[in-house]
Amino acid sequence: MPVPLPFPGVQIQEIPAGVRAIVGGSTSVTAFVGRALRGPKEVATRCFSFDDFARKFGGLWADSPMTYAVYHYFQNGGTEAVIVRLAPGANRSSADLATGASPNLTLEAASEGAWGSNLRVTVTDPAAGSFLPAEATQVFTLTVREVDPAAPSDTSRDRATETFINVSVSSSSPRYVKRVLEQQSSLVRVKTDATQRPTNVANAPFSSVGDGSALAATDYDNPGDLSFQSSRRGIYALDAIDTVNLLCLPPPARTVPQFTGVWTAAASYCDKRFTMLLVDPPASWTTAAAAAARTGLTSLTSKNAAFYFPLLVMPDPLAAGRPASFAPCGAVAGVIARTDGERGLWKAPAGQDAGLRGVDGFSVSLSDPGARLALTDAQCGALNPAGVNALRPLGVAGSVVWGARTAQGADVLASEWKYLSVRRLALHIEQSLKEGTRWAVFEPNDAPLWSQLRLSIGAFMHQLFRRGAFKGARSQEAYFVKCDAETTTPADQDRGIVNVIVGFAPLKPAEFVILQFQQITRAIA
Template sequence: MVNYLHPGVFIQEVPSARSIQGVSTSVAAFVGLTEKGPTNVPTLLTSWNAYVRQFGSFAWSSFVSWAVYEFFLEGGTACYVVRSDPGNGKAATTTLGGTQINAASPGTWGNGICVSITNGSSTSGTAPTPVFTLQVVVDSSTVSTSSTTLSGQMMANFVIQNGLTPVAIPSTGTKTYYVLETFSGFTLANASFADRINSNSMFLRVGAVDGARPSNTGSPKPLTGGVGWDNTLPAALNTLKTVQGLSLLAVPDTAGLVTGAGISDTATQAAQINTGLQLCETLQSLFYVIDPPGGMSVQDIVSFKSGTLATNSPAINSSYGAMYYPWVWITNPLVNLRVPIPASGPVLGRYAHTDGNVGVFKSPAGVNDGAMLSVVSVAQTLSDSDQDQLNPNGIDAVRNLINYGNVIWGARTVSQDTQWTYVSVRRLFIYVEQSLKNSLQWVVFESNDQALWSSVSRDISAFLTTLWQQGGLFGASAAEAFFVICDASNNPAATRSQGYLYIDIGLAPVYPAEFVVIRISQKTAGPDSGN
């Protein structure tokens, strides 16, 4: 109490009730390979253009760029990107005179593409003209839908999805190629040439240039020397422990982990996914949107999730993650071609959109909140019977529905614990827990007495009442929706003497209407019906 020593008017500021501030729920982290940028440094981005400036453009077989692009396109507003070190991975390469041409990302996939230099006119079979055209091509004889490698499957599907037809290169030859990209109107291999290719091609990056007009290649020239990248994702993931404000996680390049033979390494992929889930469980603030391997059947993806698909492949079981199947096709805005990607990017965009428009307690699924308008098709059309296998196993389907398009048609976590079946329930509890943790720091070292108990109970109750009024908790009244206990009953002298303050909170979450059953019966007219 202040001792006043002279008469007068004195001002005292009386502390008011402290409010619990809700944490952000839609800031995502994307971890994996990028074209450039700092390694193992979480970098905050607020637009796709910011990503391009910092980390480069679209790159084939490197999924982070596509995921970030889709995240912003589908409703995301802020994310962190962590570039993983490719280790011993190398991009395939070739030279055109003194100009170096590289694949857009490391890996053996680049060993399957070629570059062709022809005249910039219809006289491509004659002597070189000042103007030349560069084409990215692939030998049609190597493209097969029966390919067992991930890169082979992706290329075969790319050719089919974009309706490409094989052409003879040179025009008088007998060997045919699929033309993946065409860039024309060049006269020199200079800085302008490099800038245009590097900013627009998803298959190539130009290194050193000699400033000369490269000779016509005749037959397309293959890229060679590509080496698969090392799995350095765990080190990149660990950097997220120091970042505050994160709530969502995607590691799309887990889907690109392959064996030395180029086949999807499902055991390593599952182990890597569990590493991400373990991080989320440790931090208790992250929710992981999982990308499964590409090209899998319904039965294979169920086996992958349960840990029975490959030797030493662990099961995937956690309330801190959700898996979305199958992959999706999006449009590359630079060249208007369809590209296959894992679904985490557009899915997280819908998470952010739903959080902003409704709340974290709403499932990011259905024909409204789950509508992915930038997705042009799904890699596999699923039937109701297919989803009968997926849903009970905690695998969320991405489906094409008549009149509604491509939508997220599942809202479950990968957990076997029935308390945490639904994504919205787990994310609601993350939101409440982190909001209370951040806003109650002032309580530490305060006097552990009735006044403190009353203040804490009042602040938490006010926060949860607002959440209930928004539709985040179930109940006709606040008393039915939640309870808060912080008094002598759970803080006896024995615990207070050890410095503990216990706050018991119970929430009644709103569950999604996953199964809508319309019950119709035939009404029989009775004798007194008036008919």
């Protein structure tokens, strides 16, 4: 039945295009799991710079290799990090403020750790005339300071100061102290409520607590605890984040390499998350030969993992710039992020342009930065076919990443996922298409839906092709998208299944550039 027009003249009607745009997701969001001075415990938290990390997690800590890895990540070009703080056995400092009634108002540090022992709280009278007489026993002004223990005793230098004017112990007040601190304070929370305001006090100290125990393998993954994964503990705290492209698990302590079982669990987790695991060299890799044999990690052959060797020697800002050995995962993740931004993730994150910033040399010992190793061409030639990515000095180019293979990159495995850039491009496509085609769920499973899927996915793949992600001079040579009655049979339709086949021709890195020379001699007359 025709729809009557409202008035004579030109009428405008918008017709849907039928193509739903698929936006490519991020490519270098990097997750770090380990100890930190402060911050939320086992809660995945985004940081966009090292200053941002320092505000939320306390910055560099000599006992935490993770904090250095995050520093190296942003130093080398990283842009977005996701932090999971592990703090087994750590408690929160608290301060019990005396009141005229029981219970007393008790404040506690916003997060676990010894940092809370540096907090001081001051309670003063409220501003005159700012409250009704009936509120006189409820309103007060609260000031919280985080003192700098390194500052001289005759100075008043503080790391942070927060003042909350005219807060109240009454839950009906718009300035209810518990709610105000939850919303506005980065230092303290209310642990125990009170019915009357606390008495005036100046610089009352918080209790002294420690930073908890050293990390164990079960702090990352605990197969014996059936609720460990479902409650999002350890590495599984990352389940709260939609996209994590790279995962770094720095050593649990300065001289203790990462646990072998943790690498295995993390690789299995990454296989399910479109994530690449950057594996640091274990303690057994004391020579290039041991690294080429993948001693201690021979069973780790995940296509979503990549080995790097050796350790980095870099200045330690907390030790007057003296050299120390560090796991390479953070710096390598920064190089990958930088390469993605400058060239695209289809460019192998290796070569002369993949410089490692701030690196003074290389070592094979976490405890001894003097155990130096500068890989030679011959040693790199042994590592490459074994699927181990070399880190090496390269003359005036400085220290560089000189390998771009996955853990399946060993020649003997003959894997289609040999190269890191190819695998990461596939993960990017898979994740982008998964997120960008959710609209198709519960749509009528017939030719119009198949056509829309072909158009949407084809447009996404063509965009990648135009940016140089695929091999081939023409789009027909670079990729294909098939979704029709051949891929989705009547039996599939009865089961509610739509099958889409997507293929692409990846660009593979030129690992071996062969120059052939021929001397031309003058012919004899």
